[in-house]
Amino acid sequence: MKYVAPTMNEAMKKVRNELGENAVILNSKVMDSGGVFGLFKKRMVEVIAAIDPGIENEKAEMKRLRSQPDASKSVSFKQDEHRKQQLKSENSVQQELKELKKMIASFTSSSQFERYDSSIREILLHLQIQGINESLLLQAGDHLQGYFKSSGQKGTEILLIEAKRFLKDAVSEVNMSGMSYKKKYINVIGPTGVGKTTTLAKMAAEAVIEKRMKIGFITTDTYRIAAIEQLKTYAGLLNVPVEVVYKLEDYKKAIHKFRDFDHVFIDTAGRNFREKKFVDDLHKVIDFERDMETFLVLSLTGKEDDMKEIITQFSAIEINAFIFTKLDETSTYGSMVNILKETKTGIAYITTGQDVPEDITEVDADYISELLLKGFSHERSGV
Known part of the structure; x- marks a missing residue:
């Protein structure tokens, strides 16, 4: 089937969405489309893709295995399961090699890379x-x-x-650096599901355990009972107090209570921040002008376009640095680099799991370059 898009990345997305991960690239080329009298032409990428017939053979083999008689069932079942796994593994490796070779060939035929x-x-x-x-x-x-x-x-x-x-x-x-500890209030914001509360706990643990600081927690996440209980659990482990606030007056009372503390860590509700209303709601609860360092938390498993839209929505708030979470749940990291270069905003931490306080690390340019080229030699050898 033929797919046309402005870039190779977008064309590949179309292929994956329609044909799935088992699709292979048969051919690709760059072409000009549109225009008037030869002017204003738009460069497009054309990709021809198809489903690998080897996958259908695998399905047929699985069907044959399932239809075998039940004699010597226990032995046969183990053999069949082993064969299924073997077929799946072999076909997966062959498919990955085939797709990689086809994509390399597509680069060769593309005028911008030849x-x-x-x-x-x-x-x-x-x-x-x-x-x-x-x-x-x-x-x-x-x-x-x-x-x-x-x-x-x-x-x-x-x-x-x-x-x-x-x-x-x-x-x-x-x-590229972690918390500056120059501001009293440490605030994390971001959409739902990115791991803000766990990330905040990891940052707070550093302040308590390594810096021996006196800290408190404020949570504005009153939408989810589980979020409050989660933060209270972390607070109990660190032996620090928690204040739950519902409106700006509650927030002011909380910061007055923590006036003698070294730092106050603020957890915010995870909402669909592509809607500006929810960003505006933050201003109704939190005083962003008061001695605050704010981190925007984004998940590396998210779509780059969605992350950029969230960043745009938060443009009214001064973001000191990004925190990228869920490094352990993905194998692609290019969106992080694209965002850093486009926004010129710094990066404070990357998180690599759920364990508190272990799974958080500061990064530098060496770390990111190594991350982007991680596994390159294995791809070339087919391992």
Whole structure:
């Protein structure tokens, strides 16, 4: 089937949405469409994709296995299950290799990448799969091609080292550090389901356990009883007080109660912040002007466009840095880099699980560049 989109990323999304993860790319090309009298043409990407027939063979084999007689059932069942897993594993590996090779071929046929050496195209493909936007991909390609020509270094591993250096430089312009501890009030905001409360507890644990500070909790998340109880559980473990606030007057009373504390950590409700109303509601409960450091929490499992929309909605609030959660639940990290470069906003932490206080870490440019190219050698070898 044929799919046309403005970029390769969007074309691949269409393929996955309609044909699923078992689709393979048969051909792709860049073409011009529209325009008047040869002017104002728009560049588009055309992708031809199909379902791998090998998957259908696997389904047929599974059906045959299920139809076998029940004689020697216990032994046969184990053998069948083993065979099913073996078939699934073999077909999965073959499918991944096939799709990867087809995508590499699609890069070769694309006019915007054909000027690069094949080793560079491999690296660009990996970064494209990571979700790096096209502008940065082309910058990376031009940089690596220039390095390739000037240095005479042709090995992929050498180019990989230079690619890491390029990515490190690309994100080094944004600030990367945790809490500054210069503000008394530490506030985390963000949409529902990103792990704000757990993240706040991890940050608070650092202040209590490592810094030996006197802290308190405020929660404005009165929409979910479970959220209040969760924060109270963390507060109990850290032996710190919690104040639940419903309106700005309650908030003022709470901060007065904590006037002699070193820091106050504020948990906010997770709402659909694509609706401006919920952002406005925050201002009705929290005084953002008072000695505050605010972190916007975003999940790496979310869609980049949704994250950007949330950032736009929060533009009326000064965001000091992002916190990206759920690193352990995804294998693609390009959206984080795209957002950091586009917004020029810093990054405070990345979280890697639910354990408090362990699964949180500060990052630097080296960490992010390593993360983006993680597993590249395994993809090339098919491991």
